[in-house]
Each structure stands twice: as structure tokens, then as C-alpha cells.
Amino acid sequence: MDILDILLSANFWAASIRIATPLIFGVLGALICERSGVLNLGIEGIFTAGAMAGWMAVWLGLDLWPALLVVLVVGALFGLLHAVLTVPFGLSQHVSGIGITLLATSLSYFIYRTALPNVSTPPRIEPFRPLDIPVLSDLPFLGTALFSHTALTYLAIALVGVVAWILYRTPLGLAIRAVGDNPDSVDAQGLSVHALRTGAVMAGSALMAMGGAFLTMSAFDAFFFGMVNGRGWICIALTVFASWRPGKALLGALLFGAFDAFQVRLQTQVGAFLPSQVFLMLPYLLAIAALVVVARKADYPRALLVPWFKGSR
């Protein structure tokens, strides 16, 4: 049976994990922001900025890892802007986020166009190569499915553990979770609500930028207009689906990646009967469905979207 063939192919599982990688970065980033009480709709633009910055840093001659550092800084700076507007100024997180997305996207496109005014084929860079892990990469099936990925994929999965450890096992994580649930309690402890939220939004935005950078530095080797294509918004939906937990975020991203990889393969098999756009719509519809299913019982961070000012409780 065709569908079984798909599920039994190692390439399918490798593709699932590859598609999930930017989403893992994105959902982790969104989760950190939202856990501190700040919705970051700048994600779509920060993905674009991360993709552009990473690609351009390498194109200008930087090595891959230093280029990633540039990506982190770019993401954190957009995060800082969003944090300044929404934390001390307490402005609408929705509108500010959309503004950050418009700014980061248009700035990325503008810089790209200014650097390369007349190119029709986007210049390529030498991207991250799949790691050749001794023994493991040579295993049948699993070698292709699990051990044929680039360093960024393993980094994303490792970060799931790191973020979970910070959130649940460290005083910092406790403070971040508290500031998103009950900022007054954090203030009463003598901690700065604004500093914690600003830091969380910057860190989360840096991770979002990594998600974008994966696209140009690992999945592809060039930057295209519109390449992020709603991945950021999908991450926002998946964050609710994951009920703001890193482990569930990994699971959600992998399920989503598997679904996406599946629809691409299904398309090649039954594509003759249905227009390709039907398949391309499925990921977006799945993200909406995931949101609708969990929305009612979602345990939103209680202070999400609520600005906090000292002395006005």
C-alpha cells in the first residue's frame, strides 16, 4: 500500500525531522516569551530577519558558527524593540508584534535588495552539512532517519532539554514562569518584572531568529523572498497546542513536520486527482485545527498580554 510505503521509508522520517527543526526553534522562542507574559507576533518577521542575516553573514565571508552568533544578536535586538514597546511602555502586544514583523521583514528585503540589486538567481552559500556520526550514521534506516541531519537540528533538540531544565529546575526559570502568571509576586520578591520580561523576550526572539537561519543555512543555501511563508504563525499556534511546555513543543513540531512531509509525498502519489494547492493548504489548516482543539482548555499564562506597572495593582 502506498501510504505504508511512505511511513516505512527512512527518507520520510528524515524529512519530518528536517521540517520540524525551524519550528522547534520557533516554538521554543515563542514559549519563552509567552511564559514571561509577552506574546511575540514579531516571530514571522524575526524568522525572515534571521534567515537573511545568517545567509548574508556567510555570504560576506563569515564562518557558519560566527554567522549564527550574528543571527542571535539580530533576533535579540528585534526582541529588545518589542520588549521596550510592550514591557515598560505597556503597549498593545498584538499591534507591536505585527509592527515588528512588518519592520523585520521589510528591513531584511530592503537590505537584501540593496546589497544585490540586479541578481535573478540568489547567490548560494556553503551551508551546514549533515554530520557524519561514526557508526550511527551508517545504521540501516535509523542512520538516514535520525542521524543524517545537520548540527542545527541536534542543537534544536538539545535546546528543548536546556529550555525545559531552565524553566523547571532553576530559580531563573521559576522567576520567568512566575512573571507570566503573577508579576506582583515576583515584584514582592524584589525582582524586576520588567528586566525579567525584557530578558525573556530577547532570548526567545534570538531562538526565533535561529529558526529562520536554519532555512538559509541548512535546509536551503540561499535567501528567497517569502521563504518563511507563515512558519512563524504556525509556531504561535503550535505553542498553544504544546500548552507552553518544551517537551510537548518538540512533540508538536515533530508531528507537524511528519504531517507536512507526508502531504508532500502523498501529493506525488495522488497529485493527479487533486490540485497541488490543496496539499499546500493542509499545514495551515492543521495549525488552525490544532489551535481550535486545545484552545478551550488551554492553560494560558495568566498574565499573558497584561502589562505590569509598578505600584498599580
Next chain:
Amino acid sequence: MIVVEPRATLSRPLAALAPVLAGIAAMLLAAIPIAFAGANPIAAYGYMVSGAFGSMFAFSETLTRTTPLILTGLAAAVAFRARLWNIGGEGQLYAGALAAVAIGTGAIDAPSWVMIPLVLLAGAVAGALFFLGPAVLKLKFGADEVVTTLLLNFVMLLFVQMMLEGPLKDPMSLGWPQSAAITDAAALPALIPRMRVHAGLVVGLVAVLAVWLMMKRTVWGMEIRAVGENAPAARYAGIPVTATVLRVALLSGALAGLAGVGEVAGLKGYLTSDLSPGFGYSGIVVAMLAGLSPLGVVAAALFIASVFVGADSMSRGLGVASYIADLVVALSLLSVLVGGFFTRFRLRLARRTPAGAEG
């Protein structure tokens, strides 16, 4: 140290000036990327002004661009008033355009005075229905409409592409995915001979007046404002919150749908999948610049349109990438947000209380 303190009363002059200052701030900030691109900002602004307003033709182009922005801006303003975050103007615009093409390319043969209202109605209904879904999902399941409307924009664009390669494809287009042409009877007439500005502008202005009157003078308008200010209190006061939200959703979607009709039946004459360069998203900026006021939407739309048209001419004249227009639009949104902050709060330089001074 600097202390943020709320103003006792909203500063009215600042509230009125904030959007103007925000526009100026955005233009000034844009000088940095313009200079980065190697152009002289003063010359660039010169190109922009003459490109947008320098001749009758230029002004007609600016008004042509203003037309969809009035409607998508109004769509966002009405929804935001009720705290319904409709970020799906782009998708609703395409829904409207699709409906206009579905019935306006020869499916129905009738005189203009039947066809034009019919095409407008079809577009409005399509846009309204396309936003009804997210509104119902919000009311029934608590699904955040920001995320659902954003995602549906992508779905609608794919649906349009599917239709243009399938049932709505023009057989004469030689493989190019575009619809058949709108018939003469269904086309919105030009307002000035040999210029592109079309009757869609009148539709937009009438919509502005209608929404303004509704918000100011009717029970529905009062209910919308009450729901936006405090939904639980409105519910307690006996206002039908659910019905109000649904009404706003239908109205907002319909307005965005009309923008799509105008672009297809007034400007392009046929539908392609690149009909809108993000009018739905720019509409959000228009609404915010307008302070969500229906009348303000006209001025804000004119400003944003002139930025786009002016930037095109600057781009041709100085070789600055035309993405500069999107950059100015984004900067305007962030600036007006900050401006809104200063109408409600002031920064005061406060002396640090010396340690031990109290007690």
C-alpha cells in the same frame, strides 16, 4: 531616574498630533536606510513628493492606491474597535476579488446598474463569510483570531491560485494563471478620463461615511464601542456581546472584500494571485494611524498610498529599493504606537530619594 506616570487627562492636542508626528518620525527614520543605499535623503524625499503629488497623473495614481487602503483600513479599524483582531484583511480582500471574478466575467449578463451592485455585493458577502469562520472559532472555541486569520491568509492565497489554474482560468491567457476579464458591464468606471482612479474610491468614501454614522449615531455603534472597551461590563449591562462581535466580523470582512472588488473590477480588470501587494496588512497600519476613527482612515490611507507611489518614483529615480515603502509603513506603525503612549503617559525626571531621607 525617569519615571513613567499616567496623565490625569488624555492629552487632546497630542492625541490629534500623534499620527502626524508618527508619519514624520517614520519618514525621518527612513533617511537612515536611504542613505545606507547610497542616495541623498533630501533628493529622495523630493522624488517621493513629486512622484505622489507632482502631477494630475501622479495624484490619480496615489488616489488609486488610496482606494483599497481606505477599505482595508476601515475593516481593521471597525474590528479593532471591538477588540476583534482581524489580521486577515489580505485573505478577505482576495475572497472579495474571487467573488467579483466569479460572477463578473460573463457568468451573468445584465446591464451595469445591475452588475456593479451585484459584483460589490458578492465581494462584500465573500469577505464577510471568510471572516465569519475565525470569529465563530473565537466565540465557540476560544481560538485566537489573530492566529487563525493570519493562517487563513495563506490558505486563501493558495485557493486563489488553485482557482486561477482551474475553474476560473482564462482559456485565452496562454498558460498564464489569470482569470478572464471583468465584463464592461461589471467594471467600475474611471472617475477621470484616461486616469486609473476609479469608482472604487467613491465606494470607499461612502463606506467611511456609513461606518462613521453607524459608530456615532446608532445603537450598534454604541454596542461595538462598549464591547471593545470592556466586554464583561458590556455583557453585564445587557449588551448582546456575541451578536455584536459577529456583526463586527461580518462588517469588517465585507469592507476588506470590497477592497478586492475594487482592485479587480476597477483597476486590473482580471484576477491574478499577485493582485494585492499586502493591502490587508497595510490596512492595519492605516487603522492605527487613524486612531481607529473612520474619518481618520481616509487621511491615513492617503498618507500610506503616497508613500508607496512616491517610493516607486524614488526607486526609479535614485535606484533605492522600493521595499523602502514597506519600511516606512512599518516604522509608521511603531511610531504611532509610541505616540499613543505619550498621549496617555508622560515621562518625568524624578530625583532619586536620598537613602534614609524618610523616617
